[in-house]
Amino acid sequence: MTATVDLLILGAGWTSTFLIPLCRSEGVSYSATSRAGGPDTVPxxxxxxxxxxxxxxxxPTARTVLITFPxxxxxxSERLVRLYTTTHKEGVFQFIQLGTTSIWDGTGNIVAGAEKKSSGWFDRHSPFNVNERAAAEEELLAISSDKTPTTVLNLSGLWGGERQTKNWVGRVAPTKEALRNKGSIHMIHGLDVSRAILAVHAQFAKTAGKRWLLTDQRVYDWWDLASAWGQGGEPGWVNELMEEAxxxxxxxxxxxxxxALDSREFWSTFEISPVKARLE
Known part of the structure; x- marks a missing residue:
């Protein structure tokens, strides 16, 4: 251990391309890991x-440890927290796990005692699918304590940089029938993910032991996106589908x-709003 930082990013992937510049601009010290290590990462x-x-x-010793991988x-989850804390000096270590909003799709093994549904509004309190990933997140939340507070940020579709939603239309809807079955899509920009992470880092008392749902506070329509951005037959298919439906x-x-996903509680709790609130 050669350093003490505010934020340790376990897994310097796509999110870090937005998070690291924001840390620099906000004066948040950081370190990041990668499998092989390198000039700017720890192996x-x-x-x-x-x-x-x-x-x-x-x-490095960090105030907040961000887990970007599933x-x-x-x-x-318990093993990661325990091995990190026992190999570092005494203190409070905050842990953030990044997850996905796909657990609120209304299928699979819903939490005990909850009623299944596949449509309508979902928020962070709604029943979710207990798949392997969600179960591990629940395990992390269950060990939240004064010494190791934990939280989970479930993210909707990620965009920004090389991830441009307009490039996905042809893959998502290669045929008219595929497009017919497409409904809503929820997104969040990498910059807003990063702003959310730093907000949680600075105000962890608001979030310890809690699971959050993050979107840009919009519900997008695949037909609308295909009509605007389609480069093949999509715009024409949309017209036909609208007539038929x-x-x-x-x-x-x-x-x-x-x-439809409702993420208002996160943004109001941390008193910030998405700054990338429309797809480009």
């Missing part, structure tokens, strides 16, 4: 089954789009 490979503390001992193995204008209403 670290997460083994969900290993009790070897050596890789953790090489990591954890799916039972016991692995009796849709007078786009975007369609929530009853026709299916799932």
């Amino acid at each position: 670290f490979v997460f083994d969900p089954e290993s009790e070897d503390a050596t890789p953790y001992a090489q990591l 954890i799916k193995a039972s016991g692995a 009796g849709v007078r204008a786009l975007p369609r209403d929530i009853g026709e789009l299916g799932r």
Whole structure:
């Protein structure tokens, strides 16, 4: 351990291309890891089954540890927190796990006692699918304490930089029938993900032990996007589908789009708003 930083990013992937510049501009000290290491990263490979503390001992001491990669193995979230904290000096260590909003799709094994639904409004309190990833996130939240507060940020579709939604239309809707079955889509820009991470880092008392749902506070319609951005047959297909379904204008209403995600509670709790609130 050669450094003490505000934020340790476990996994310097796409998110870090927005998060690191924001840390620099906000004066937040940071360190990031990658599997091989390099001039700007610390080598670290997460083994969900290993009790070897050596890789953790090489990591900087950080006030907040951001886990960008999915954890799916039972016991692995607890193991990561325990091995990190026991190899670093006494203190409070905050842990943020990035997840996905796909757990609110209304299918699969819903949390016990909850009623399944596949459409309508979902917020962070709504029942969700307990898949392997969500179960590991629940494990992380369950061990939240005064010494190791934890939280989960479930992110909607990510865009920004090389990830441009307009380039996805042809892949998502290669045929008219594929487009017919497409309803809503929810997105969030990498800059707003980064702003959310730093807001949580600075105000962790508001979030310890909680799961959050993050979007840019909009519900997009795939038909609308295909009409605007389609480069093949998509715009024409949209016209035909609107006629066939009796849709007078786009975007369609929530009853026709299916799932709608409500992320207002996060933004109001941390008193910030998305700055990239429209797709480009």
